[in-house]
Amino acid sequence: MSYSFSMTSQTKILLIGIDGLILQRAIDSGRAATLATLRADSYFSEMVVDMPTVSGPSWTTLLTGVTQQVHKVIDNDYGNHNLAAAPDLLTQARMLKPEIVTYAAAGWPPLIDPNDVGPVIRTRVADQSTGKHSIFVRDGETNGYETVDVEVAQDAVRAIREIAPDASFVYFCGADEAGHLDGTIEGSYFDAINRIDGLVAQMHHAILERHRMLKEKWLIVITTDHGHRDEGGHGGDSPQERASFVIAHGVGVQHPSWPAQIKPEELVGHLLSTL
Numbered sequence: 001m002s003y004s005f006s007m008t009s010q011t012k013i014l015l016i017g018i019d020g021l022i023l024q025r026a027i028d029s030g031r032a033a034t035l036a037t038l039r040a041d042s043y044f045s046e047m048v049v050d051m052p053t054v055s056g057p058s059w060t061t062l063l064t065g066v067t068q069q070v071h072k073v074i075d076n077d078y079g080n081h082n083l084a085a086a087p088d089l090l091t092q093a094r095m096l097k098p099e100i101v102t103y104a105a106a107g108w109p110p111l112i113d114p115n116d117v118g119p120v121i122r123t124r125v126a127d128q129s130t131g132k133h134s135i136f137v138r139d140g141e142t143n144g145y146e147t148v149d150v151e152v153a154q155d156a157v158r159a160i161r162e163i164a165p166d167a168s169f170v171y172f173c174g175a176d177e178a179g180h181l182d183g184t185i186e187g188s189y190f191d192a193i194n195r196i197d198g199l200v201a202q203m204h205h206a207i208l209e210r211h212r213m214l215k216e217k218w219l220i221v222i223t224t225d226h227g228h229r230d231e232g233g234h235g236g237d238s239p240q241e242r243a244s245f246v247i248a249h250g251v252g253v254q255h256p257s258w259p260a261q262i263k264p265e266e267l268v269g270h271l272l273s274t275l
């Protein structure tokens with residue numbers, strides 16, 4: 001076995017989080033060509049998220065692999081959280097395989113900002129100093145996600161090209177932001193979905209390029225933390241608010257054969273099994 005083959009035999013994971021995305025509505029609108037293409041050629045599971053259908057608890061469950069009973073995040077304030085008992089996906093990957101390189105980029109501060117109420121994604125200063133981990137932190141709550149999502153994607157594409165992290169998480173919130181303002185039947189929700197779809201395409205293309213040049217294997221996984229009501233807003237128990245999904249699309253590797261239906265707290269385990 002050649003050295004270069006052994007270096008590229010491992011599958012790299014990119015988890016993309018799109019906050020507040022009603023996937024089927026996005027696809028039916030015709031404004032999400034990339035998501036439609038990936039959805040049609042992937043492992044796919046519908047997923048039902050726990051109550052309350054709020055970003056904080058839902059992303060924390062999706063990113064740590066444990067439920068609210070363990071991580072204790074029940075709202076977006078993160079008061080009395082127990083994140084100490086709930087290492088994130090990237091931290092768990094590092095514990096499993098100390099040699100790997102991880103990366104996260106997000107504009108919602110609780111997920112990633114060491115100076116905010118979380119962060120769910122551990123900062124791992126020592127790993128950052130040795131190049132094993134890097135984070136791209138922006139504040140979309142202050143600056144708006146239309147701008148911040150683009151900055152997040154630009155840095156993620158740079159990271160894919162320059163460091164090709166073994167496990168990464170990249171997060172977009174513009175669709176959720178627009179859904180709250182305009183509802184999810186028509187209007188800016190779909191403009192935001194169209195923008196994010198383009199950003200997903202940029203990352204997909206960067207990965208295709210690495211596979212073409214270097215024969216790397218990648219798994220692109222996409223999910224959301226909750227849906228939205230027609231008039232905009234979430235938090236309740238309606239099927240549309242609780243609806244999530246998992247798309248898992250292999251590049252240079254088969255789409256995974258995970259169980260037909262997976263729960264939010266099971267995603268991390270499936271992702272780690274792929275590493």
Ligand SMILES: [Zn+2]
Pocket residue numbers: 019020054055056176225226
């Ligand atoms: Zn959310």
